[in-house]
Amino acid sequence: MVNCLLSTGIRDHKIINSARSLLVKSIFKEETQSDFHHQRPFLPSRILALGRDKKSRGLLDRFGSNLPPHPLLTAPIRLISPDHGSTGQYLTLSHRWGKTQHFTLTKASLKSFHDSISFESLPKTFQDAVILARKLGFQYLWIDALCIVQDDSEEWQQQAPKMASVYHNSTCTIATHSAKNDSEGFLAAALERIPSILLRHRPSYAGASRSIRSLYLGSSFKDQVNKSFLNQRGWVFQERILSRRILHFTRHCVFFEDGFVVRTVDASSSREPLTHSPWEDTKIMVEDIVATSADWYKLVERYSTCALTFDRDRLPAIAGIAAFVQTYDSGDEYLYGIWRNSLQQGLLWVVADNAPQEVYYGSTPSPPSWSWARWKGSIRFPLQSATYQPLFQHTDDAITFDNAHSNANLVKKSRFLSIRAEVLELQDVAATIINRPAGQISFQPPMHGLYNINSKKLGIVNWMAFDGARESKLFFPYLSCVFVSLYQHTRWMYDEEVEDTVARHTRVWYFLILVKTDHTSECYRRIGIGAKYGQRPQSADLVTKTIRIE
Secondary structure (H helix, E strand, O other), rough: OOOOOHHHHHHHHHHHHHHHHHHHHHHHHHHHHHOOOOOOEEEEEEEEEEEOOOOOOOOOHHHOOOOOOOOOOOOOEEOOOOOOOOOOOEEEEEEEOOOOOOOOOOOOOOHHHHEOOOOHHOHHHHHHHHHHHHHHOOOOEOOOHHHHOOOOHHHHHHHHHHHHHHHHOOOEEEEEEOOOOOOOOOOHHHHHHEEEEEEEOOOOOOOOOOOEEEEEEEEHHHHHOOOOOOHHEEHHHHHHHOOOOOEEEEOOEEEEEEOOOEEOOOOOEEEEEEOOOOOOOOOOOOHHHHOOOOHHHHHHHOOOOOOOOOOHHHHHHHHHHHHHOOOOOOOOOEEEEEEHHHHHHHHEEOEEEEEEEEOOOOOOOOOOOOOOHHHHHHHHHHHOOOEEEEOOEEEOOOOOOOOOOOOOOOOOOOEEEEEEEEEEEEEEEEEEEEEOOOOOOOOOEOOOOEEEOOOOOOOOOOOOEEOOOOOOOOEEEEEEEEEEEEEEEEEEEEEEOOOEEEEEEEEEEEEEEEEEOOOOOOOEEEEEEEEEEEOOOOOOOOOOEEEEEE
């Protein structure tokens, strides 16, 4: 089948020129507002060379008007390994792999890929990406399936954390929303004209002329991009955040997105989509995640709803974002999806699914019980705020990191989290599920699946959330409640009785619910969290001690 861009008409050429113009303007705007003016990005350790003249100086050379001649759009490409420190402008591809993957870089194909890759051997989606990159004037293209050896687990673990720089240094990412797999392609669907409906107006009086109008479907960025299947994938979630610019290829439409605007790319002009909210629909930028510690956990909530082909990629699929975030605070440490400096907040996760399931990691060690990455599905945290006060001391723990951002199955000598806190030991605990949404102060909207208990030692507990299966009643011979965090909020309200404004104080005492393991008397495993509103827990049975949670 002849590719649609091999025989493009005037309209399609205008769309490509419009996309190039938006890229140039975005680069220029970023450079005028950045401290890294005219600093060329580093090339990845492997990248596809598309055959452009080596003298090409990039998209910004004369604003795209003085580019060297294109090679044939279907000319062979090859995989190269640039020298360390090499720079250049390149594109990245964000795509759906599909259930079967027929064309990837392997140990056996590594040498032949360095020699030459015929255009005809590429799947349709990859062919479209190569043609688009050449049409836009780029010499280099990065595709994960062709630039990372897929049957080498050691290399894959080394390359996963580098995706932060690969996507962030890319001039633009091509997002293929309409392609269900690598064999479908995306250009034909995107460049196909928007369907129209002819409306005939019947004249209401004699002698009036009949009018005919064409009604075109509007471009919906929320429906075509934010709600697309591609954007529900875990790896793509990371790719969109890390990318500075994205060309979204949907059916009948192309959108351009950067940190400033979202525009529809068409033959006549570049305009804002008809249905687009700049407050809700615009991409998250990496810089938006580092303002407060709460921003990371908001990100985790959104990310946890995404799907993964392999559930064990729960941590690797955001390792790139974590690596980038740490560049803003090198003094912090990344602990299985949680940051050390905000443990008092990061430990307070709740599995929101009705039937929670643990991630199967096979022969690889799973994350510790105190990490949200141990579980599948949606994760929620109590209301994100910077006002969580730690109620524990993080002592010297035995967590050792070979690579804190490479993989969920990091090789660690020990995964114990050691803290010194107040602990309340309970016996014969009966928990009953609350048959309505609860936890209004902690969660908005309130959550289903929370529990209540009666305990003289603990007093009134507003809710408890258990990590495992949801049953109407649960019984525990022994439980340990470890108080780790205090949330405080003051709200000023007008009181009609005193005819003045008065302060309303909200205090929530959060605790981990633990059970002892068989290892030592002070070694525990997390099974949930709980919340007690109002007064500080008062019990002579509260004991301050050092415990280890695995």
